Amino acid sequence: MEKPKIATASLAGCFGCHMSLLDIDDRILKLFELVQFDKSPIDDIKKFTGQCAIGLIEGGCCNEENVHNLQNFRKHCGILISVGDCAINGGIPAMRNNIPLKECFDEAYRDGPSVYNPEGIIPNDKEIPLLLDKVYPCHHVVKVDYYLPGCPPPADTLWEALVALLSNKPLDLPYELIKYD
């Protein structure tokens, strides 16, 4: 039987949750026995090769590219998991949610103490994804099936969750593995 496929992505996140996945140490070898990685920064596959069993999403949606990426994951993944606080509640990027976008741009490109931009240009290339008005948690954009909180979620949380889901067991995390920090 073919191994189930797993895909991962980092949207508006810091890759800390991916680091936590690597932090399962030598169990990563067992994980590679259990699954085949598809689109993911772990193996640098850029496009989905087919349907995946599980999709792990790190980070919320701060721009339109994040939204397209997330929708693409929803389309290709049987189970979609929000991994980490940014995917679940926007996290650090969501601190800008109460600051108007114009003020954010001005601070970043015009008025910031270390900014040199005599013409006051705000980058507006077609290649640069448009920022959203707010940073949205993933489940505000698509249906999310499971949530693994933490900043990042402990490696054991990721491991336990993946093993449970891959062996068709209910995901029932013990007290020590639910952490928001």
Next chain:
Amino acid sequence: MSEKTITFTIDGVEVKGAPGQTILDAADAAGIYIPRLCHFKGLNPHGSCRVCTVIVNGRPQAACTQPIAEGTTVENDTEDIKKHRSNIVDMMFVEGNHFCMFCEKSGNCELQALAYRLGICAPKYPFQFPDCTLDASHPDIFIDRNRCILCGRCVQASKDLDGKCVFEFVGRGAEKKIAVNAEAKLSDTNVDVTDRAVNICPVGAILKKREGFKIPIGERMYDAQPIGSDIESDTKSIK
């Protein structure tokens, strides 16, 4: 007070208490934990957060204000009530800006600890991202209204324990927030860092400056033991 004892049951377990005692106090004495947030020993209970809701003879009541009565049946640890409590905690999370990853209170926060105990991985309601203000004018204390859950502990503690009336609620409904008894800022009040009101916040809304992240991760209050473990006499597993 008379010598009479009152006998009732919580989840089928017989509990005894004195007349006038609340369900929550009697349960505490019997080693049964009823989750609570706004309640604090030494303050007048006012039943505002509703986390301590129990079913008394089929009707929901706040355990922190409801006096015990002979022969009553109290339900506490049932799936239905757990769901009700989770809903309340979920609402508190989405109504504020609770970013645990950089909050100094994380690990010692009663709201977070309740969510952990209830096994909440993510709130089920949409996040509101409300616009809240911060008052860091005082040299030793700050108020971060992003994290305030309007429990009223500081209001009551300042009035009843400190004799000061530093804090008060203003506004109604979604506009309700914690305010200070001064023209503008916390620094204009007679609040002191040793006040009970400053040390009673269940979340990270009123904090002392220069004390953040003092306790390392792993040694904080709720890192290893769920909230309420100190009250529970038996070691039944928490689900």
